[in-house]
Amino acid sequence: MTTLFTLATQLLAMTEGAGGLFDFNATLPLMAIQFVLLMVVLTFIFYKPVSKVLDDREMYISGNLTQASEKLIKADELYKQYDEQLKTAKVDAQSTIAQAEKEAKDAVALEISEARADAAKLIEQTNKELDAFSGLNMVATPVGIPQALAPTFTPINTCTALVPIDPCAPRIKELAPGCELRIIVDDDKHARVKLVAEMQQLIPRPGQPVSTSAEIFGAELVPGQEYPLLGGTRTAIYTWHGCKIQISGPTMQEYDAPNVVMRDYLSCAAVLEQRRQRADDLDLPAPRVLVCGSPFSGNSSLCQVLCNYALRQEHTPIFVDLDTRYSSIRQLQSLPACICAMTVEHAADEEPQRRMAYFFGHLDWSDNPRLYERLVSHLSRVVVAKLSHNTSPEGARTASAGLVINAPFQPSPDLLQKIIEMFEVDVVFILDNEGLHAALSKMYASCPRVNGIPKVEVVPLPKAGGVVQAAPKRLRYLRALRVRDYFYGVMRDFHPYSVLVDLNDVQLVQIETATLSASMLPIGQESQKSVEFIVRAFSGSPQQLEHAMLAAVRAKKKDEVLYANMCALVLVTKVEEHALQLLCPAPPPLPSQYLLVGDFKNLKFIDI
Numbered sequence: 001m002t003t004l005f006t007l008a009t010q011l012l013a014m015t016e017g018a019g020g021l022f023d024f025n026a027t028l029p030l031m032a033i034q035f036v037l038l039m040v041v042l043t044f045i046f047y048k049p050v051s052k053v054l055d056d057r058e059m060y061i062s063g064n065l066t067q068a069s070e071k072l073i074k075a076d077e078l079y080k081q082y083d084e085q086l087k088t089a090k091v092d093a094q095s096t097i098a099q100a101e102k103e104a105k106d107a108v109a110l111e112i113s114e115a116r117a118d119a120a121k122l123i124e125q126t127n128k129e130l131d132a133f134s135g136l137n138m139v140a141t142p143v144g145i146p147q148a149l150a151p152t153f154t155p156i157n158t159c160t161a162l163v164p165i166d167p168c169a170p171r172i173k174e175l176a177p178g179c180e181l182r183i184i185v186d187d188d189k190h191a192r193v194k195l196v197a198e199m200q201q202l203i204p205r206p207g208q209p210v211s212t213s214a215e216i217f218g219a220e221l222v223p224g225q226e227y228p229l230l231g232g233t234r235t236a237i238y239t240w241h242g243c244k245i246q247i248s249g250p251t252m253q254e255y256d257a258p259n260v261v262m263r264d265y266l267s268c269a270a271v272l273e274q275r276r277q278r279a280d281d282l283d284l285p286a287p288r289v290l291v292c293g294s295p296f297s298g299n300s301s302l303c304q305v306l307c308n309y310a311l312r313q314e315h316t317p318i319f320v321d322l323d324t325r326y327s328s329i330r331q332l333q334s335l336p337a338c339i340c341a342m343t344v345e346h347a348a349d350e351e352p353q354r355r356m357a358y359f360f361g362h363l364d365w366s367d368n369p370r371l372y373e374r375l376v377s378h379l380s381r382v383v384v385a386k387l388s389h390n391t392s393p394e395g396a397r398t399a400s401a402g403l404v405i406n407a408p409f410q411p412s413p414d415l416l417q418k419i420i421e422m423f424e425v426d427v428v429f430i431l432d433n434e435g436l437h438a439a440l441s442k443m444y445a446s447c448p449r450v451n452g453i454p455k456v457e458v459v460p461l462p463k464a465g466g467v468v469q470a471a472p473k474r475l476r477y478l479r480a481l482r483v484r485d486y487f488y489g490v491m492r493d494f495h496p497y498s499v500l501v502d503l504n505d506v507q508l509v510q511i512e513t514a515t516l517s518a519s520m521l522p523i524g525q526e527s528q529k530s531v532e533f534i535v536r537a538f539s540g541s542p543q544q545l546e547h548a549m550l551a552a553v554r555a556k557k558k559d560e561v562l563y564a565n566m567c568a569l570v571l572v573t574k575v576e577e578h579a580l581q582l583l584c585p586a587p588p589p590l591p592s593q594y595l596l597v598g599d600f601k602n603l604k605f606i607d608i
Contacts, residue, residue: 111434167250172196174245175214175256180238181245182466184253187232187477191249197223212243217301218269218308219331219347230490232481236466238262261464265302268429268459269309275427276315276400285387286402288423293431295410298467300329302429303406307332307344315401318383319344322376322408322419324360325475326482332406335486336479337361337549337598338566339375341383343398356382357566359551361511361598363479365408365415370513371533372408373418378563380422413439426456432463483549483605486569487585498573499588501580506590508538508545509561510597535561538597546575548600552592567591571608583608 173181185191195214214221214237221227221237229235229249237245238259247254275287289306291299303319308331310317320341321334333352334340340357358375365372383403390399405423407416413436420428430437437460444456470478487496514532535558538545549571553564568591574581584590 107438111438168248170246170248172244172246173254173256175237175239175243176258177240177242178258178260178262179256180236180259180262180466181254181256182236183229183233183247183251185229185231185233186250186252189231189250189252191229191233191247191251192226193221193229193237194226194246194248195221195223196244196246212239213241214239214243214245215308217329217331218305218312220312228491232477257465259465261462264461265305265464266309268461269306272306272310272402272427273313276313276402279402280400285424285426286400287427288403288405288425289427289429290405290407290416290420290423290425291429291431292407292411292416292433292436293429293461294433294436294463296467296469297431297433298464299323299431300332300406301464301467302431302461303404304329304332306404308347310401310404311344311347316343316345316398317401318342318386318398318403320379320383320403320405320423322365323406324365324372325363325409326479333482333485335569336482337363337603338551339372339379341379344404359553359566359569359596359598361551361596361603363599363602365411367599368513369415371511373415374533374562376419377422378565380419382565383423413443416440417443420456428456428458429461430458431461434460480605480608483569483571484608487571487583487608494585497584497587499582499584499590500576501582501590503542503578503580506580506593506595507558508542508550508595508597509535509558510538511562512536533562535559540597540600542575542580545572545580545597545600547604547606548572548597549603549605550600551596551598552590553594553596554592555594558594561594561596564594566596570595571605 175181183191183193195212198212212223216227216235216237226248229251236259272287272289278284279286291303291306293299300321300323303321307317307319318341319332320339321332322339323334324337324339326334326336331347332344333342333355335357337360338357339360340355342352342355345352356379358379360368360372360375362368362372386395387399387403390396403423403425405419405425407419411419416428416436417440419425428440430440437458440458444454444458447455449455488494512534514534549569551569552567553561554567555561555564568585570590571583572580573583582590
């Protein structure tokens with residue numbers, strides 16, 4: 001170990017002797033020159049480019065900040081400018097709206113004043129005619145369309161409401177020309193009416209003029225034949241030439257009064273008949289009529305009058321009822337919560353043999369307007385196809401008769417415009433609604449003309465006398481009465497079937513409306529305008545459907561329920577553990593396994 005230490009010491013001494021750590025020799029200037037050269041090379045190759053990049057980056061950032069500041073200042077100026085313009089535009093818009101409202105009110109007031117002036121002139125002229133023709137003998141007219149336009153009648157301005165002490169005893173009511181007998185029957189009573197035949201009518205002769213006649217909403221009464229008035233009936237018997245009506249049975253109210261509106265209704269029917277003849281001669285479509293108006297103005301009554309006058313001319317028009325509430329007219333047998341189309345072939349109160357119906361499931365179209373428009377579109381395609389394919393004699397007869405449509409309750413002008421386009425309507429009758437008439441007249445003011453006649457003609461009509469507003473309780477009773485007529489018949493001569501259906505053998509479905517989200521739509525399309533209809537299984541409990549009305553639809557798959565029409569209505573009379581007790585108009589099996597559920601809370605009928 002001592003030897004090794006000695007060797008190391010000697011080696012260290014030899015090294016230090018050769019040169020020190022900071023020796024100054026020729027190597028030092030050489031190292032300095034190398035360092036200077038390295039700094040020069042680094043300056044031109046590395047430091048200057050890097051400095052230039054950093055300077056450019058600093059200038060770029062400062063320039064962008066300057067531009068951003070200028071743009072922000074300009075944006076603030078534009079915002080202030082646009083804000084001022086928006087305030088000015090709002091002020092201008094408010095003034096424009098106020099001016100438009102003022103002009104509209106002035107226009108409506110002018111129309112009202114003109115209508116009142118025309119009505120006053122008409123009343124004055126009618127009073128003069130009544131005074132001139134008072135006491136003269138009546139000129140008889142033949143059976144068919146009465147001669148209503150000739151001022152040859154003397155209506156009695158006083159109303160008689162004298163009822164015998166015994167309300168069930170037969171009594172005679174004598175009506176003057178142009179008057180009607182208005183009768184209301186209790187819901188739990190029945191009555192009968194009969195047109196008393198005159199002596200000259202007992203043995204009719206060819207060419208003999210008619211001296212007495214009567215009709216119920218355009219359906220002519222046969223002299224000597226009794227007509228039943230069932231419970232809840234509210235009707236009016238009109239006469240053109242004067243007549244005697246025998247009433248048997250109790251009534252809640254009966255009185256006679258003049259009805260000058262029937263002349264307007266007859267004129268409408270006569271014009272439609274002329275258009276049918278003209279369409280037949282020129283090979284054009286038959287007239288298609290839409291009847292609408294204010295609430296409880298007699299829309300369905302006018303539809304019945306037009307259909308019955310067409311029947312008296314041996315036409316069989318198609319009647320389309322778009323009012324889902326249902327009216328009290330038993331002749332035009334529509335269904336609650338449904339839209340229907342049927343061929344009117346007779347004036348009797350019978351269930352139609354052929355009817356196309358779609359189950360809406362709600363009592364008001366505004367409960368689900370999108371679904372309502374979709375169903376109306378489906379129905380319109382079927383009706384238009386029926387009128388277009390007239391190869392058979394029966395189809396040709398129906399196509400030549402045209403179409404009568406009862407509009408929904410309180411429709412909007414936009415909805416009426418869609419209905420007019422769907423059914424290709426050319427005549428619109430508006431009852432007692434000046435606002436709706438003004439809106440549709442403006443809408444179709446510039447419509448094209450076909451052979452000199454406007455493609456869509458809007459006609460205002462007055463409200464018929466005797467039409468009263470029905471309370472919600474009354475409407476519920478009428479719907480229940482209609483459901484009872486559907487299952488048991490108007491004369492209670494039908495025998496429905498009670499069917500026990502296992503819940504595994506049927507599918508309870510309902511149609512829901514879904515709005516697609518904006519992420520699922522193309523760019524720029526609003527989500528509110530994209531509506532999807534989905535058929536889903538009924539999510540509620542079957543116990544909720546007790547006493548509810550359902551619809552069996554013609555569908556083989558669930559997806560077909562959206563486009564399927566209705567086979568029949570069924571009433572759930574009892575809900576068991578795994579089965580439904582159904583009241584059906586036909587024997588089992590059910591025509592379809594799909595039972596469509598609607599607004600079951602408002603479509604429940606007990607004690608049918």
